[in-house]
Amino acid sequence: MRRRSIAVLAGLAVAASALAGCGGGDGGAGDAQSIEIWTMGDKAKQMTEIAAAFTADTKIEIKVQSIPWKNARDKMSAAIASGNGPDIVQVGHSFLAEFADAGALLDLSGKLSAYPELDGAKFFPASAETMKVGGATVSVPWIADTRVLFYRTDVLQQAGVSKAPATWDELTAAATTLAARGGGNFGIGLNTDDQFLPLILTWSAGGDVVNGDQVSFDTEQFKSAVAYEQSFFSAGLTPKKAQPDADMVQGFKTGKIPMFVSGPYMATLLNNQAPELAGKWAVAAIPAKSSATSVMAGSNLAIFSKSKKVDQSLKFMSYLAQKQTQESWFKATNDLPARQDALQGLVAGGDANLAVYYEQMRNAKIVPQLKAWGAIAPEMVRALQKVCVSGASVDTTVPAFAAKARELSAK
Amino acid sequence: MRKLSRHRGALIFVGPSVLLLLVFMVVPILVAAGASLTDLDLRGLADPSSVEFIGLENYRRLLSDELFGKAAVNTLLYVVIGVPLIVVCSLAVALLLNMGSSRLFRGLRAFYFLPAITNIVAVAVIWGYLYNTDSGLLNYLLSLGGVEPVPWLDQPFVAKLSLILVGVWKGAGFNMIIFLAALQGIPREYYEAAAIDGVTPWQRLTRITIPLLRYATFFVTVTTTIAWIQFFEEPFVMTDGGPLDGTMSVALFIYQNGFNLSDFGYASAASVLLFLAIMIVTAVQFRLRRSDVEY
Numbered sequence: 077m078r079r080r081s082i083a084v085l086a087g088l089a090v091a092a093s094a095l096a097g098c099g100g101g102d103g104g105a106g107d108a109q110s111i112e113i114w115t116m117g118d119k120a121k122q123m124t125e126i127a128a129a130f131t132a133d134t135k136i137e138i139k140v141q142s143i144p145w146k147n148a149r150d151k152m153s154a155a156i157a158s159g160n161g162p163d164i165v166q167v168g169h170s171f172l173a174e175f176a177d178a179g180a181l182l183d184l185s186g187k188l189s190a191y192p193e194l195d196g197a198k199f200f201p202a203s204a205e206t207m208k209v210g211g212a213t214v215s216v217p218w219i220a221d222t223r224v225l226f227y228r229t230d231v232l233q234q235a236g237v238s239k240a241p242a243t244w245d246e247l248t249a250a251a252t253t254l255a256a257r258g259g260g261n262f263g264i265g266l267n268t269d270d271q272f273l274p275l276i277l278t279w280s281a282g283g284d285v286v287n288g289d290q291v292s293f294d295t296e297q298f299k300s301a302v303a304y305e306q307s308f309f310s311a312g313l314t315p316k317k318a319q320p321d322a323d324m325v326q327g328f329k330t331g332k333i334p335m336f337v338s339g340p341y342m343a344t345l346l347n348n349q350a351p352e353l354a355g356k357w358a359v360a361a362i363p364a365k366s367s368a369t370s371v372m373a374g375s376n377l378a379i380f381s382k383s384k385k386v387d388q389s390l391k392f393m394s395y396l397a398q399k400q401t402q403e404s405w406f407k408a409t410n411d412l413p414a415r416q417d418a419l420q421g422l423v424a425g426g427d428a429n430l431a432v433y434y435e436q437m438r439n440a441k442i443v444p445q446l447k448a449w450g451a452i453a454p455e456m457v458r459a460l461q462k463v464c465v466s467g468a469s470v471d472t473t474v475p476a477f478a479a480k481a482r483e484l485s486a487k
Numbered sequence: 488m489r490k491l492s493r494h495r496g497a498l499i500f501v502g503p504s505v506l507l508l509l510v511f512m513v514v515p516i517l518v519a520a521g522a523s524l525t526d527l528d529l530r531g532l533a534d535p536s537s538v539e540f541i542g543l544e545n546y547r548r549l550l551s552d553e554l555f556g557k558a559a560v561n562t563l564l565y566v567v568i569g570v571p572l573i574v575v576c577s578l579a580v581a582l583l584l585n586m587g588s589s590r591l592f593r594g595l596r597a598f599y600f601l602p603a604i605t606n607i608v609a610v611a612v613i614w615g616y617l618y619n620t621d622s623g624l625l626n627y628l629l630s631l632g633g634v635e636p637v638p639w640l641d642q643p644f645v646a647k648l649s650l651i652l653v654g655v656w657k658g659a660g661f662n663m664i665i666f667l668a669a670l671q672g673i674p675r676e677y678y679e680a681a682a683i684d685g686v687t688p689w690q691r692l693t694r695i696t697i698p699l700l701r702y703a704t705f706f707v708t709v710t711t712t713i714a715w716i717q718f719f720e721e722p723f724v725m726t727d728g729g730p731l732d733g734t735m736s737v738a739l740f741i742y743q744n745g746f747n748l749s750d751f752g753y754a755s756a757a758s759v760l761l762f763l764a765i766m767i768v769t770a771v772q773f774r775l776r777r778s779d780v781e782y
Contacts, residue, residue, distance in 0.1 A: 149746065149747065150746055153529060156533045157533070175529070177529070177530055178529040178530040178533050179533045179534060180533065269729070316641070317638070317641035318641075318729060318730060323619075323621070327621075332621075450748055450749070451748050451750070454743075454747075458732070461729070461731050465731060466731060
């Protein structure tokens with residue numbers, strides 16, 4: 077329990093912004109030959125290492141600050157309010173539209189032609205789509221992420237499922253067979269907290285959730301996606317609760333949850349926390365109803381609108397976009413490159429999982445680039461939870477959510 | 488003016504804290520009240536000229552917001568269940584610990600106080616493990632007794648109770664110290680007189696100790712009520728308001744709208760309502776106290 081008032085906190089944030097509004101420019105880095113970059117997550121060490129070659133080459137020093145994902149938003153809000161921010165900032169796809177709308181990201185239109193490495197054609201098409209917000213180019217792709225189906229090859233084999241399910245019907249059948257093992261075993265782990273899953277299912281049913289710049293959840297495809305997700309819960313094929321990654325790893329280890337949908341970062345987690353499973357699991361493309369479309373997530377790099385070192389920043393971003401840098405970044409962190417030929421080069425190394433990611437990323441769509449998406453996504457998750465966990469009817473829940481989403485996007 | 492100079496000594500002592508209070512409490516509350524009448528968002532922070540005055544629109548939205556209603560009901564439940572639990576638990580522990588002053592009792596005192604000074608994130612992580620439905624210690628212990636696994640954090644109502652349990656565990660230690668101090672302030676003469684009259688231990692407790700703890704009880708009740716109305720950290724780190732918004736509190740609602748959705752105006756409106764609720768509840772408590780008998 078906190079004894080301080082939240083009202084006070086909220087008020088302070090606003091007051092601080094008013095007071096700090098006169099700051100402007102980047103406060104920290106004094107000399108012209110250094111730029112500051114904010115990376116999200118805990119990869120400051122790797123970023124510093126990878127920047128060493130750049131510094132040696134150009135004499136531009138790179139100051140790295142890593143910000144935990146959970147604080148990314150607060151930090152950026154404070155930076156926007158005070159005008160005191162880094163030169164380069166890593167922005168997750170889902171934040172791009174909102175930060176761009178707030179004027180936090182420098183408009184790079186017309187500036188990129190001098191940097192061939194930052195050409196959109198170098199990246200996966202879906203990743204390249206995220207460069208533009210409302211007609212202006214505000215960021216360049218950095219790392220990519222997608223969702224695929226993870227499965228235990230040995231467990232599926234034992235249960236008589238000879239290959240990874242490739243269609244909705246096959247997935248249901250496989251999950252039913254696996255759950256029939258009994259003894260508290262499930263068929264698949266579907267996380268009701270995941271905002272990507274309903275999107276992926278809608279896309280693989282051949283639909284979409286936006287129409288131009290309008291959200292449209294009132295479609296047959298979205299309904300069928302929700303109903304399909306619900307079917308796993310009502311048949312008891314998946315645990316009826318939000319599952320953090322740790323639970324997924326644990327369930328995967330014991331075979332209780334032999335399949336789940338997640339991103340490449342889960343592969344890293346499995347390698348670290350369940351090394352004894354090596355060789356007993358694989359990934360496959362998202363099962364299709366009409367197409368095997370997944371989500372293209374990841375983060376981009378953008379220049380903070382108040383930065384005074386635009387040229388140096390672009391130079392560094394161009395360095396980071398080089399094929400070789402992208403490959404070494406993957407080797408250092410397991411983050412997949414957003415640059416298409418870099419991942420292609422890595423696939424040539426013979427890793428079957430990487431080949432799946434590569435194919436999946438070529439068949440992927442991006443999260444709707446709407447300012448209101450940040451408010452719509454939690455409502456979507458809420459609607460899904462109502463349907464999946466408490467068994468609410470799809471026919472009444474979806475229209476109610478669709479109306480709410482329209483209202484939020486109109487704001 | 489002359490009056491002012493006469494109180495100079497007092498002003499020197501009181502001034503700084505009044506100033507701090509003004510800058511860090513009163514001004515932010517006023518700012519929040521002002522912001523609650525606008526559509527302030529992320530863009531508004533960068534460019535104040537884009538902020539629009541929208542009157543009471545945020546309040547109208549709040550009253551028709553299903554989630555806010557849910558958060559208000561949950562918060563009410565937190566208060567109604569949590570406050571009596573903390574008062575009773577901390578009083579009981581204090582009475583037991585007051586029975587002796589040996590090294591054992593001093594050790595126990597520290598033991599009960601530890602949760603109050605433990606970092607909430609560490610607390611949340613550990614309790615998260617204890618509460619884990621499939622592999623948690625609590626369900627393991629229950630399974631030894633042949634009890635079915637309890638969905639500690641997976642079912643909306645049970646999750647609420649689970650969080651209250653953590654809140655009580657964490658809050659009882661602090662209030663226990665207050666009760667202990669009050670207990671030790673009760674003059675021994677009362678007990679000696681009672682012993683001469685030959686009262687039973689039960690009478691001693693109900694006729695002397697508890698009535699004399701009235702002021703401490705009042706203090707603990709008021710501060711605990713305020714704390715539960717602002718119940719935030721446990722749901723924030725353990726459940727994020729889920730499952731199915733079953734643990735969403737008003738404070739968490741404010742945080743999510745303000746800092747996750749950047750809807751600062753809306754969050755400010757909710758925080759103003761929360762502030763008013765605290766003022767009213769506290770005022771009622773003081774009112775009820777006024778009719779109290781003084782010893």
